[in-house]
Amino acid sequence: MPEVIVDSTAIIILSNIGHLWLMEELYEEIYIPEAVLEEVRAKGEPSKAFRNVEKADFIKIFNSEDIKASDFLASSIHKGEAEVIALAKQIGANKIIIDDYAARKHARYLDLNVTGTLGVLLRAKNEGLIKMLNPLWMK
Numbered sequence: 001m002p003e004v005i006v007d008s009t010a011i012i013i014l015s016n017i018g019h020l021w022l023m024e025e026l027y028e029e030i031y032i033p034e035a036v037l038e039e040v041r042a043k044g045e046p047s048k049a050f051r052n053v054e055k056a057d058f059i060k061i062f063n064s065e066d067i068k069a070s071d072f073l074a075s076s077i078h079k080g081e082a083e084v085i086a087l088a089k090q091i092g093a094n095k096i097i098i099d100d101y102a103a104r105k106h107a108r109y110l111d112l113n114v115t116g117t118l119g120v121l122l123r124a125k126n127e128g129l130i131k132m133l134n135p136l137w138m139k
Helices: 008-016 021-027 034-040 048-055 079-091 101-109 117-126 134-138
Strands: 004-006 030-033 059-062 095-097
Touching (some): 004 079, 021 117, 030 034, 095 117
Parallel strands (some): 004 030
16 A cells, blocks of 8 residues: 655645655655645646656556545645545555645644655755755755
């Protein structure tokens, strides 16, 4: 079963700075619910992040029909975040990557292991995959 489930913000940010590859290096495979894929897909032209997700074989998409309780969570947070949390709880995922404060609060309340985009970048730096964080944000 999937170990790491990711929300759209981390995918979009890492794609925009050209470092989506860090997800594969750090986690081998990541899983996203369909609602996250929809958030990554921009209205109109597909976003850079969406094109990167389509090409990345390490990103697996979970059918939202398989996710229980996301409708309940979606009443207080975005649908993508709700599906990330519901999926993680349903399958016992090792970690979720989510940045939204309210969603992180819900996830911690449900005893999920949470990190965010900055946590991914810090781990990449600590493991020697990137040298510095500052130049990434300056692009």
